[in-house]
Amino acid sequence: MKQRLGIKVLLLLGVMAWVLAACAPRSETKAIRVASKDFTEQFILGEMYAQLLAANGYRVERKLNLGGTPVAHQALLAGEIDLYPEYTGTGLLTVLKLPTQSDPGTVYQTVKEEYARQFNLIWLDPAPMNNTQAIAMKRERAEALGIRTISDLVARAGELVMVGPPEFQEREDGLPGLRRVYGEFAFKAYKSVDPGLRYQALNSGEADVTVAFGTDGEIAAFDLVVLVDDKGLWPPYQVAPVVRKAVLDANPQIATLLNRLAPYLTDSVMQRLNYEVSGKQREPADVAREFLQQQGLLK
Structure with a gap:
């Protein structure tokens, strides 16, 4: 009888531990490592991603200012970071080394499909801005x-x-x-x-x-x-978060949160935000927070 009671207690304790783990806030889980490349726009975008995730309960680790495209891409492949802002034209030409294309939708669909197939990486929604x-x-x-x-x-x-x-x-x-x-x-x-x-x-x-x-x-x-690119070298360069599939599978709400931001990022908006940092010497984190608050994306 005592042995049965002991087994029941152990089972009950196990169930309670599972429930507590399931109900634990996301801040207790593994941090989402948000990265960026090494220039002003990337600092602002990286901060926007990090602040949106943090405001919605995720524990965030910033790895901004990593370096150029090869460094950021390899860090993502190696699992050293979980997501960063990338440009469709850069993905097409620099990473995939495919021929240039001029249609934004075609470029996005190409990089989306090839990144998933070759690297197990997921492109979220692209912004309308074109940082060509x-x-x-x-x-x-x-x-x-x-x-x-x-x-x-x-x-x-x-x-x-x-x-x-x-x-x-x-x-x-x-x-x-x-x-x-x-x-x-x-x-x-x-x-x-x-x-x-x-x-x-x-x-x-x-x-x-x-x-x-x-x-x-x-x-x-x-x-x-x-200067006019009269021979059409450069494709569109729309920006979007690129995320490791394993991270997105474990945290599907990341896509919802970051996709809400995309429509607000137009050419004129990013020119203004970039100049707040590069021209007026403001901190990227402050510029990002102010913009997110103005759009109602942060309280």
């Missing part, structure tokens, strides 16, 4: 040299100094892609700098041309000219 690769010049300099398109730039490249992030020299959608589409050429020099210092170098006269992105706040703030 671009090349920009000071308006006065571009007009003086008669440069309006990338073809015009290539014709005079030997006279010009370009500034940009280190990875632009290696990426398929960087200098190698430009040479593949526009023909062999060389700038007088290429100055590798931290992405946040590109416009400073342009404005100080240290460079004539800069690598730019469609949502950079400095384009409007400094009245820069974005």
Whole structure:
């Protein structure tokens, strides 16, 4: 009789332990590791993702400012991080090394399917913003040299100094892609700098041309000219969270929470938010929180 009673007690204790574990708040479970690459927009987006998850009960570990695309992608594959913001065009050209395409829906569907098949990674909903690769010049300099398109730039490249992030020299959608589409050429020099210092170098006269992105706040703030990609090198670059499937399977609400954010991220919104950080020197976390609160996504 005592043995039966002991077994019943053990079973009851086991059931109670299971119930308590199931009812435990998410903050007691494994942290969701939110990462970003190494430039302003990524810091803001990474903070938005982290703050949305934290506000909804998830324990979050930030791993922002990891580095360029290869570093962030490999960290995701290695299970060192759980999600980060990625661009559809970068996924298509740099990661998958597929031919460029111009239709945003086709590009998104391609990367979504191939990431799931090759890497077991899931793309959530893309934002309408298009942070396309671009090349920009000071308006006065571009007009003086008669440069309006990338073809015009290539014709005079030997006279010009370009500034940009280190990875632009290696990426398929960087200098190698430009040479593949526009023909062999060389700038007088290429100055590798931290992405946040590109416009400073342009404005100080240290460079004539800069690598730019469609949502950079400095384009409007400094009245820069974005050169026309007249041979269509660059595809659309919509941003979306890329998440490890195992993490999403265990935490399906992550998709719902982060997908709510996507429609709010337009070109004009991201240009404004980026300039709050890069131009006005505000903290990405503060800019992200303020925006989320304004949209009613955070209390």
